[in-house]
Amino acid sequence: MDPLMRFRTGVLLLANSTISSPYDGNQFATTDEVIQRLSDLEYRLSLKILQEHGKCAIEWDGICFFALFYHHGQMNQEAARLSCKKRGAELANIYAEDQYNAITKYLRPYIAARNDEGIEIGVRTGMTYEPKSQIVYLADGSEAPFVQWRTDYPSASSDGTTVVLAVGPESITDRNGMYNWRSSGGDTALCQVNI
Structure with missing residues (x-):
């Protein structure tokens, strides 16, 4: 599986969950915040793949x-x-x-x-x-x-x-x-x- 597909799979797994601190159980990021961060990361990864593989015509x-x-x-x-x-x-x-x-x-x-x-x-x-x-x-x-x-x-x-x-x-x-x-x-x- 290519890196972008692995990343998208991870986004889907995290989309319906909340992330909590493993130390005190307090929520430190909402699902929407996590999705936005992952979306930003996907954008940067997509751009990097475009540039490295010559698809930026x-x-x-x-x-x-x-x-x-x-x-x-x-x-x-x-x-x-x-x-x-x-x-x-x-x-x-x-x-x-x-x-x-x-x-x-x-x-x-x-x-x-x-x-x-x-x-x-x-x-x-x-x-x-x-x-x-x-x-x-x-x-x-x-x-x-x-x-x-x-x-x-x-x-x-x-x-x-x-x-x-x-x-x-x-x-x-x-x-x-x-x-x-x-x-x-x-x-x-x-x-x-x-x-």
């Missing part, structure tokens, strides 16, 4: 970014969020043009392997789009400082509230950029974790 401004790939069409927004969370991360945001360029450069070699047509891959982000106000928001609810829309987007569709990053060949510029889409479908999730 891109480091930008103190944030580690990496992609998770699934079979075409099987990565809806909730599955993407949970997949990142399972790895101690959250769905990523696009903050700036240089970060956007680094991420698309990192993802571009996977196009042919992930898509039979070799045209593009749709990458789930933590960003959302509000069709009425036409504003893009980061996962924390603040307004996105950078948006690179794909040709013919944003769509006026009221169910197109998640922001997906389309990564296609450099030569086909209208297949690259962000687009608003419904929460179903997709094959890739972009995750981020602070380092």
Whole structure:
């Protein structure tokens, strides 16, 4: 069993108990405090594993970014969020043009392997789009400082509230950029974790 799995097993065993001092029987930490401490430790351990095993594909401004790939069409927004969370991360945001360029450069070699047509891959982000106000928001609810829309987007569709990053060949510029889409479908999730 890998270290992270052993740790998670220990978290589950401790989750329903209280920790008491072996000397006087007085409780010195509530279950919630223990869970929070263990959660913090799991976060640090997950980050260490990411850094040591090279899974931090891109480091930008103190944030580690990496992609998770699934079979075409099987990565809806909730599955993407949970997949990142399972790895101690959250769905990523696009903050700036240089970060956007680094991420698309990192993802571009996977196009042919992930898509039979070799045209593009749709990458789930933590960003959302509000069709009425036409504003893009980061996962924390603040307004996105950078948006690179794909040709013919944003769509006026009221169910197109998640922001997906389309990564296609450099030569086909209208297949690259962000687009608003419904929460179903997709094959890739972009995750981020602070380092």
